[in-house]
Amino acid sequence: MGRLLMLSTLIFLLGGCGMIQDVKPWEKDQLAKETLTPAGSDTNLHAFRKHLYFSKEASKGGGGVAGGGCGCN
Amino acid sequence: MQLKPSLLAFTLLLAAHAQADDYVAVHYIHYDEGSGRTTIQTPTVELNKDFGTDYTLNLSAGRDALSGASPTWYDATSGASARLPDHAVPANDIHYGNIPYDDNRTFVSGALTTRFENRDALTVGLNYSSESDYLSRGVSAEYLHYLDESKNRSVSVGLSYQKNSVDVHCFLGNTICDAISGASSKTITKDLDVINAEIGLTQILDTQSLIKASLFYNYESGYLSNPYMRVVRNTTHIVEEAKPNARKGGGATLTYSRALTDALSVNLYYRFYHDDWDITSHTISLSTFYELNDTLTLGLAGRYYTQSAAWFYHPGKDHFTDETYASSDRRMGAWDAYDLKVSADIHVSETVTIQGAAGYYTQPGTFHSRYLSVGIQYGF
Numbered sequence: 001m002g003r004l005l006m007l008s009t010l011i012f013l014l015g016g017c018g019m020i021q022d023v024k025p026w027e028k029d030q031l032a033k034e035t036l037t038p039a040g041s042d043t044n045l046h047a048f049r050k051h052l053y054f055s056k057e058a059s060k061g062g063g064g065v066a067g068g069g070c071g072c073n
Numbered sequence: 074m075q076l077k078p079s080l081l082a083f084t085l086l087l088a089a090h091a092q093a094d095d096y097v098a099v100h101y102i103h104y105d106e107g108s109g110r111t112t113i114q115t116p117t118v119e120l121n122k123d124f125g126t127d128y129t130l131n132l133s134a135g136r137d138a139l140s141g142a143s144p145t146w147y148d149a150t151s152g153a154s155a156r157l158p159d160h161a162v163p164a165n166d167i168h169y170g171n172i173p174y175d176d177n178r179t180f181v182s183g184a185l186t187t188r189f190e191n192r193d194a195l196t197v198g199l200n201y202s203s204e205s206d207y208l209s210r211g212v213s214a215e216y217l218h219y220l221d222e223s224k225n226r227s228v229s230v231g232l233s234y235q236k237n238s239v240d241v242h243c244f245l246g247n248t249i250c251d252a253i254s255g256a257s258s259k260t261i262t263k264d265l266d267v268i269n270a271e272i273g274l275t276q277i278l279d280t281q282s283l284i285k286a287s288l289f290y291n292y293e294s295g296y297l298s299n300p301y302m303r304v305v306r307n308t309t310h311i312v313e314e315a316k317p318n319a320r321k322g323g324g325a326t327l328t329y330s331r332a333l334t335d336a337l338s339v340n341l342y343y344r345f346y347h348d349d350w351d352i353t354s355h356t357i358s359l360s361t362f363y364e365l366n367d368t369l370t371l372g373l374a375g376r377y378y379t380q381s382a383a384w385f386y387h388p389g390k391d392h393f394t395d396e397t398y399a400s401s402d403r404r405m406g407a408w409d410a411y412d413l414k415v416s417a418d419i420h421v422s423e424t425v426t427i428q429g430a431a432g433y434y435t436q437p438g439t440f441h442s443r444y445l446s447v448g449i450q451y452g453f
Contacts, residue, residue: 021279023225030281035338035362036330040372041418042428044100044117044133045446049412052104052434052444058380058404059346059354061269061289062326 100448111141129186137178142171146303157246161309178204206240225277237265241300263296282331290323304399305390314400322348336364354380372416382407410436426450
């Protein structure tokens with residue numbers, strides 16, 4: 001947990017140091033692609049695989065509800 | 074038989090983010106563990122529809138047909154049965170093996186995304202799934218807020234609540250039924266409530282890459298045991314397992330996605346998880362997609378998972394005596410798992426895409442499974 005918080009802080013600091021580019025909306029065609037998500041285009045199979053993991057493994061959560069805004073919509 | 078509902082609400086919210094075009098998709102998935110264990114056949118249908126630029130509706134439904142067998146302890150002299158023996162069983166007659174079952178699961182879910190003037194988005198979801206002995210109803214919400222003018226940095230907060238009902242069949246011989254004086258019902262319904270919360274940060278790094286980090290927390294309260302799972306106490310008594318009636322867990326995820334070229338992209342994902350049952354796990358996955366041409370997109374994905382055992386777990390039949398909590402459910406044990414998937418999307422026309430995938434999931438030394446998926450997506 002602590003490491004993630006440090007990373008999140010680092011992301012913001014990197015932005016201040018210019019290591020993160022200011023990407024304009026018209027430059028986001030690559031970022032808007034389905035292939036830039038772990039699920040790809042087949043969200044049904046992705047949901048099934050998550051159900052498989054949920055049914056067979058003891059860990060839960062972290063499935064991706066948070067994050068994901070690329071400013072493409 | 075309870076495979077238990079997935080975090081359908083969260084899955085659906087993810088789906089709503091991944092695809093924003095109007096489409097209807099139909100899929101069929103076949104899952105087989107082999108060796109007489111679980112087989113699942115799942116047809117699904119999904120609709121995604123934008124209403125202007127401010128609203129997106131996603132609906133999906135499906136039905137699992139499950140059959141096969143699930144491993145636990147049983148009295149070999151009376152055959153592999155889910156029913157508990159009401160007498161002491163000689164240790165040599167206690168075997169660990171597959172108990173047959175079959176069931177159907179119907180699931181329906183929906184999510185509505187509303188985008189505001191500043192393009193922040195609120196997604197509200199509902200989900201429902203039903204098995205012969207398990208009912209799940211859930212609601213979820215996620216708010217996405219952009220932190221900068223170019224919308225390159227965003228934070229999102231998600232929350233979901235599930236109310237589940239578990240039917241424990243008294244004909245199985247469970248003591249939970251015996252504890253109710255004068256009970257005439259043949260099933261006892263137990264509740265299980267689940268709360269999930271997640272907060273995440275997404276940062277676009279450049280025109281080809283972005284990174285996501287999240288923290289999540291789960292709280293489960295109620296009947297967390299499986300009425301079909303057994304333990305052996307005092308070496309001669311086969312009784313139902315007893316898991317604690319609450320669990321708190323959480324962790325962190327990190328996802329890095331990058332378009333290496335116009336055609337080749339890669340997604341890296343890591344998850345750390347820990348809960349108060351002493352289960353700690355690490356998950357690493359990699360998925361790549363290659364757009365061979367305008368017609369064909371190929372995919373390759375791999376996943377590695379490892380977990381430690383719950384503190385009340387033991388696989389042996391000569392271990393438990395009078396412990397309050399005891400389980401031989403292998404899902405509570407320490408092991409590794411691997412998943413490998415290949416996929417192909419064939420863009421037949423501007424509006425029609427045929428999707429196919431094949432995968433292999435294994436927990437070495439325990440079981441192996443294969444799954445196939447075929448589907449067609451029509452954009453409109």
